[in-house]
């Protein structure tokens with residue numbers, strides 16, 4: 001039996017669970033303890049991150065994007081990558097934005113508001129540290145402090161960027177509300193990679209954490225409905241088709257990705273190329289300062305460029321035009337050689353993985 005190590009409130013665990021359920025890939029969910037997380041998972045995969053998967057043959061893997069690609073090869077029926085190369089690339093781009101850009105608002109809403117931080121630190125402590133002999137209040141205080149420091153205060157959330165961070169979420173809701181009023185999933189009647197990517201932040205964080213969940217319920221009921229529709233979706237029961245091409249209502253999302261995620265990936269890759277450990281970036285007029293440089297995100301840009309270069313044939317020109325019109329093409333190709341040096345042997349999701357921010361303490 002495949003073992004999935006994670007937490008029922010984790011962004012990326014939720015993303016992978018949604019996918020495994022959709023494909024009916026049977027697995028045993030194992031809740032991660034603090035000791036597993038900082039020792040066992042790191043020893044087995046190279047990265048202190050969840051989810052991690054242990055295969056019946058004893059191999060371990062981590063990192064949802066390459067893991068989903070690997071599962072897609074093993075369970076080739078009902079593929080989640082659209083056959084149309086243009087949709088497939090846009091799906092990859094949306095997944096990357098959901099994984100890497102929406103992480104900040106998700107962590108901000110979870111850890112900047114006491115109602116949420118108290119609830120979540122309690123849930124994390126109860127689940128991860130049942131055997132740790134320390135007063136419960138102290139354990140909760142430590143979790144709350146660690147998460148807020150690393151993922152909010154040290155990740156560029158400040159009085160100057162606070163509103164911009166929150167608007168990134170509310171703008172996304174407005175865009176997706178239109179999309180899901182129009183059809184059940186991003187590209188049609190069944191979910192594709194873009195849906196599973198967005199499921200990471202939208203399921204375990206935005207639809208469940210008290211502050212963003214209230215905003216979602218009040219302003220974007222079709223998005224709330226999509227979250228549960230996806231959780232309940234099974235490839236074996238869905239016989240839907242995909243729309244052709246890229247629907248008009250997704251264009252505002254591409255523009256948003258161009259102005260936020262792609263600009264951020266460029267600033268990060270630029271900092272990486274000169275070995276700066278932190279960088280500043282002005283995004284949609286908001287000034288982010290002292291954001292930690294991430295080698296993993298240099299790799300993300302590298303992979304996106306690689307996948308873009310692979311789109312040949314009749315889809316190449318329409319894709320290029322679309323990306324150009326929505327402001328994505330220039331930032332996608334701005335950094336000519338992102339060279340993260342990561343996964344040169346192409347072993348991911350196996351081998352020694354790296355986390356988004358390396359060397360975080362437990």
Ligand SMILES: N[C@@H](CCC(=O)N[C@@H](CS)C(=O)NCC(=O)O)C(=O)O
Nearest residue numbers: 010011012048049050063064065360
């Ligand atoms: N790129 C990885 C990211 C995984 C990740 O960052 N997971 C979070 C939890 S949702 C984590 O383990 N963070 C490390 C920490 O909290 O120290 C993936 O797609 O699986």
